[in-house]
Amino acid sequence: MTTTPVLPTAGAAVQPRGGPLTGAGALAKLALRRDRIMLPAWLYVVIIGVSSNAYAFVKLYQTTSDRAALVASGESNPALLFLYGRLNGDSVGSLTAWRYGVWGALFAALMSVFLVVRHTRGDEEAGRLELIGSARVGRQAPLVSAIAVAAGANVVLTAVLCLVLPLLGLPVAGSAALSLAIGTCGLAFTGVSVTAAQLTAGARSARGLAIGVLGVAFLARAVGDAAGANGPSWLTWVLPLGWTEMVRPFAGERWWVLALPLALFAAGSWLAFALAARRDHGAGLFPDRPGRPGAPAALRGPFALAVRLQWGSLAGWAAGFAVTWAVSGAAGKGIAQLVGTSGALKEEFTRLGGQSAIVNAYLSALMLLAGIVAAAYGVSAVLRLHAEETAGRADPVLAGSVGRVRWGLSHVLVAVGGTAVLLVVAGVATGLGYGLSVAGAGGETARMLGAAIAQLPAALVIVGVAALAAGALPDACVAVGWTAVGLAVLLNIFGQALQLSHWVLDVSPFTHAPRLPGGTADVAALAWLCVIGVALCALGLAALRRRDIG
Amino acid sequence: MGNAIEATGLVKRFGKTTALDGLDLTVRTGEVHAFLGPNGAGKTTTIRILLGLLRKDAGKVALLGGDPWRDATALHGRLAYVPGDVTLWPSLTGGEIIDLLARLRGDGVELARRKELIERFDLDPSKKARAYSKGNRQKVALIAALASDAELLIFDEPTAGLDPLMEAAFRDCVNSERRGGRTVLLSSHILAEAEALADRVTIIRAGRAVETGTLAEMRHLTRTTLDAELAEPVAIDAVPGVHDAVIEGSRLRCEVDNAVLNEVLRRLTAAGVRTLTCRPPTLEELFLRHYADQSQDAERVRVTPAP
DSSP: OOSSOOOHHHHHTOOTTOOTTTTHHHHHHHHHHHTTTHHHHHHHHHHHHHHHHHHHHHHHOOSHHHHHHHHHHHHHOHHHHHHHOOOOSSSHHHHHHHHHHHHHHHHHHHHHHHHHHIIIIIHHHHTHHHHHHHSSOOTTHHHHHHHHHHHHHHHHHHHHHHHHHHHTTOOHHHHHHHHHHHHHHHHHHHHHHHHHHHHOSSHHHHHHHHHHHHHHHHHHHHHHHHTOTTSOGGGGGTSHHHHHHHTOTTSSOOGGGGHHHHHHHHHHHHHHHHHHHHSOTTOOSSOOOOOOSSOOTTOOSHHHHHHHHHHHHHHHHHHHHHHHHHHHHHHHHHHHHHHHHOHHHHHHHHHHTHHHHHHHHHHHHHHHHHHHHHHHHHHHHHTHHHHHHHTTOHHHHHTSSOOHHHHHHHHHHHHHHHHHHHHHHHHHHHHHHHHHHHSOHHHHHHHHHHHHHTTHHHHHHHHHHHHHHHHHOTTTHHHHHHHHHHHHHIIIIITTTTTOOHHHHTTSGGGSSOOTTTSOOOHHHHHHHHHHHHHHHHHHHHHHHHSOOO | OOEEEEEEEEEEEETTEEEEEEEEEEEETTOEEEEEOOTTSSHHHHHHHHTTSSOOSEEEEEETTBOTTTTHHHHHTTEEEEOSSOOOOTTSBHHHHHHHHHHHHTSOOOHHHHHHHHHHTTOOTTSBGGGOOHHHHHHHHHHHHHTSOOSEEEEESTTTTOOHHHHHHHHHHHHHHHHTTOEEEEEESOHHHHHHHOSEEEEEETTEEEEEEEHHHHHHTSEEEEEEEESSOOOGGGSTTEEEEEEETTEEEEEEEGGGHHHHHHHHHHHOEEEEEEEOOOHHHHHHHHHHHHHHHHHHHHHTTOO
């Protein structure tokens, strides 16, 4: 290969006589052209995210004594184990791999899901693949080009990280292992999403399915890691994000583990080709059943329509929340037991604040995560406004006797209400999961419900940012909304370890949300967050009134 | 009440491009008004301003006596709209969407009328919208509009995608709406459709109305096509106002400005007429002339600098 990042299969797929792959090269070029902003942005975010944090770690934690506190908490604090994974070794490299390995892999996987679905089911649903399929293009060419683009992106990601991390002063072998662990996770989810795109009839549900698998993968490894030696630690071995840890970068690399994600990539791609060869264009695995010939009495007005349109996705999110936070809550029991067994750990825990403090720290980390993920749902639900508008489906509603504010508000309400529902689900599920395992389900459920709802005002601010963007900056609203979520992740999940100044951390609304259970709730701060969130939504709706639609 | 739609000097710019450049449009209450122009002339932009979806940059516009931007919600209860490119919610069925659109306008749908239209347009209302073809999506929007009791119907290229049978059904429906006293604004580039349905026509080009009036008025301004078999050849092409004359022996075919029609007929009868067909120009011919003129203008502009 040359030094410039050339996609391996792109040029090679063009065959003179016209096989099933004819035109794949041209399609891959088209995909790269369409993604000329999105793809570099994704690569930039993942590469800069991992390497800038690695740089900060190298600077901040030079000596063993600098690292001691972080290493101690990394080895024993279940909340950290849950969020980041297991810490292997005590070198700077180990710390970097611990903090950013799983999350880097998570983002590489998200990038792959979005890329693949956009160029397969997304184009098919929009009718663009039909036009392409009528040209001299092989049956499997769109699939091949989508896989090639996503695989190429992960290859570039791996290669750049491989070059950058040693330059920051990390060992070469470990850097290579970490980069490969992240890149192969992206490849594994290329395989997952390419199959998901064959199963569902819509791009939205294909993305949902693939991201659902990603959620399960995160959960499996999180529970496996946090459960301790006596718990189900084998769970970490089951799915891709856990494999990223099991490569053990900077701590006796286990290179053979890289074969697991590669095998998943190969299996997923093979399955997708097999499914694609069997189904009709535009069809999913299950044919559409006929529906009602008339609308139910309740479907009368923009709010009912917004609920109807968003109901399915909210139900999916809620189911995911219920399982994730119930299982995570139940894992809290293992933590309580862990404290009792090991003398050395006991000492460490006492230093951190004793058993109840440790369990509370774990539970409040779960609630923070619930808040941020619920905010992500809220952003996706608010952005439905923009999707409806660009697809031309806002016109028939607004050409009815429906004001713009009412139309906009209907989706904002669904987004805010859905975010609240998800937080309630997370609180109840955690409370039941933890409470049933330690006895005291009633009290724990009430406590965790309160802790979860305390995250709502902060999530409301993030949703408000997206609502303001959808009203005032329709062209940029997708980027603005997701940047807000990304900033919350960056500041509240990685911010403290990076020793960022309080001024920077204060930007995120989640910095001002109470750390419950265990902390104290600052009512004034919560009220301010509510006021800001509502004001942002109102500004967005006001802006929507003043501009051109479509 | 006078005019359902009254727009003067409408201007709309999108960045550097000017979509509407001082457009005038008057639609009288109770008439079927055809709004004709090629793709990109500004028909849809005009309609979107009338619906209050876009904000005008200059000019005056009144819709059903109100301001389409300020009073949008109230006015929309009195009109029904069929967009040119109908996109529907893929997970809802056609029947659900018909009912929903009626309810969004503020009134329910009359069941008998709904049923009749669904049969007339041969639509399966229990299918999910994602399974509909372009024509079927169009039918959903048409049925929803026609089943309403709106005073004003706005159709943006309504028959694009319909088969000829459905096109005929659409024409029948519009004709019966006219008899029912409803006002219709019909944007189209299908001239036969406008010719069959419209009381008055506005032709728009590059964001300006270039001609407006009844078809009869427009034809008055233009030419008549003559096809004659004569006893002896006549050198008719020498007469000013005669165009495109083709003389093949005793057969003559030409287009004549209406101003000189009398003179031409006098000369023909002098020569002895065996057969004669005279017909007004089709809208097609009117239209072609407008755009032919435009391209000739453009050519002239290009040629002028050369001596």
